[in-house]
Amino acid sequence: MRETEPARPLLRSWEANERLHALVPGGAHTYAKGDDQYPQDLAPVISHGRGAHVWDLDGNQYIEYGSGLRSVSLGHAHPRVTEAVRRELDRGSNFVRPSVVELAAAERFLATVTGADMVKFAKNGSDVTTAAVRLARAVTGRSLVAICRDQPFFSTDDWFIGATAMPAGIPRSISELTVSFPYGDLAAVEELLRRHDGQLACLVLEPATQQEPPPGYLAGLRALADRYGSVLIFDEMITGLRWSPAGAQGLYGVTPDLSTFGKALGNGFAVSALAGRRELMELGGLRDPRERVFLLSTTHGAETHALAAAMAVLDTYVEEGITARLHELGERLAAGVREVAAGMGVGEHVVVRGRASNLVFATLDENGRPSQDYRTLFLRQLLAGGVLGPSFVVSSALAERDIDRTVEVVGQACAVYRKALDAQDPTPWLGGRPVRPVFRPYA
Template sequence: MDGEEFRLPRSRRANERLHALVPGGAHTYAKGDDQYPEGLAPVISHGRGAHVWDVDGNRYVEYGSGLRSVSLGHVHPRVTEAVRRELGRGGNFVRPSVVEVEAAERFLATVRTAEMVKFAKNGSDATTAAVRLARAATGRPLVAVCAGQPFFSTDDWFIGTTPMSAGVPAATAGLTVAFPYGDLAATGDLLDRHPGEVACLVLEPATHTEPAPGYLAGLRELADRHGCVLVFDEMITGFRWSEAGAQGLYGVVPDLSTFGKALGNGFAVSALAGRRELMERGGPRHSGDRVFLLSTTHGAETHALAAAMAVLDTYAVDGVTARLHALGERLAAGVREAAAAMGVGDHLVVRGRASNLVFATLDENLRPSQRYRTLFLRRLLENGVLAPSFVVSSALDDADIDRTVEAVGRACAVYRKALDAADPTPWLGGRPVRPVFRRRA
């Protein structure tokens, strides 16, 4: 059978060791081996640029690097040098480092719609801080999140709304309500049903769906009319949509916004930014109750903030956002052409902004299928492409895109065979890949 010779014995043993020591076999659920075909979950040895090598010695063109965080490619020289320089000066002190003010100034010079910023280590903490701040400012209990958007925080206010809600009290989950993306009337109805109760509207301003003209401005008006705090989760859209995120591209200013992922090119740094009037509640320069906003031992490690500043410089100097879009457009065109040539253009569907491409695998009835996703991922892996998505990094070159498109064509040839048989099972090599958010293990 096609691809039977592709094996990952060392990766498989490493995965077994991981499962014996780490719940889920990874420190991030989206990196779990259940997200990959059975027995074909590479364990990475190292990476450089747009390539990674597994412990078995296989090299891959990598997409979605670091869950979208490594947008400049691995071991980027400007970022690495900035980090190395700060490591030689000390990483964490009993008082703020001068790097903290430099990083804040640099960030706010880029995200000009914000007036203050506070850094942390991960996106969940930043977004939860935004929710706490909104509740404190409004005195309201409810949080309204955008339905269908996959992730906002590991904390109870959001996780309680997912199928993995075990351990979250029902009373806590009941304080989060949902509104549909793109539907201002439905959002208005939700706010009317809960008058004076909704503290904030939390959403990714864009995902694989672009906001309709006037939508974000309409949401801004709704939030103002109902006294809600508007929170943009820019973990993904930050830098990939524009250097100032989606708010910079679409010209709609949220009250608060959160950034991460691409901000550190793989180093742990996130940010909560927003209006001074709100953000000051997390400090001593206001007359109201003080909000425990963000206070993390490692939130301002000098090397991570140095990485963030180097990333901001690189995006500005090298025109990275434009390059990401150009690479994504070339990749999307090639994938669509390869899929159409093999007769599966309606079944392998590339979606999203060019800088943040995802793909859908549809079965013979054009329904989303984890089994066809398994078949597709398996064939990409055996042809040297590691692609849980088609999210590009700026380290890719034309040869990498060509290699990817060639691998897609080979995978689509097998996809066509499975569609003709109306059963992909013979090409799976084991159990199908699984969604992250599921109730049962």
């Protein structure tokens, strides 16, 4: 198998990246989109996208994975979604009182996520997850928050960022109010609850990500939260719709007290949701005699076009069996990647992980350790072959020929990977500095 040709020139993208850094801290509005996440001088700036393909400013076309950080699961400019949005744009997007679209969207959402009694919409995942934490603290009268330490991100707010490798600007007194637990270990959660008995307001976790929950784990968390009086919060930003239209809670049959949704919910449009039990959610309302919680109050949280997008997405998932389609595509991709990696002798180094609808890959060095250098080599070869793939998270817009082409490019990348392993040095194939983790204390 031939080695991939040198990467395509990205002169216009390079110039645009320089201008972005002069005007936008980090050069992007989300750290995960930063050019430090890509090989040096190979961070394309996108001109437009359609379906599962995007084009950069230099006219290069790519098959795209992980679109919009997993938010665009139906593909770019999906006709059913864009038509729903266009209809509302002509009717006005924001008013001084609630729109009837807010009622329709709430009814549609709760008809899908049947474990929740009430829902409140916002624009991003951080806001609704922080609102869930605030609500848990209010209802329990407790201050400590327990987060799953094996999961990368819950919010941009202090209660979470203070527990990361980038806590600058957050008082230690805030950071000390967040503790952590490992995923999949009920005994560790029980020990944490016992040690902080009467102090933990909530348990916050993604119900599943790269590993399936061990048998009985989620039900065990539900029982422990009830026994110790803590609120169980599922962050369904990733699992929402991709695991089932109702998220992981719908697939595994365990209902949290509160859950948060976003990403795939809008297919790229800005919409998120906090959902939960009426007893808790009413604390943020106007019909409860208890002390009120300032839950969520967002000027743009209920823009009609974004809620119309969410309704169109939910309808499409349910009516067209999108979750099953994502799994079919992901299984085809995972099988192909594993086959070509094994064929090139790097099957233990280029490793596909996760649920079929949410695949990521690990790049391991000659000693089997995660390697940013080898990730850089791999990404560089993917880009050269026309695959923009920081992950292997599929959208339903991918065609089987896209998957097959991706597998071909991965095979070419694995051939280079093998050479680097044999040399015990990937440096000649990096093209510059390696990619870097998002959470690091210094640039």
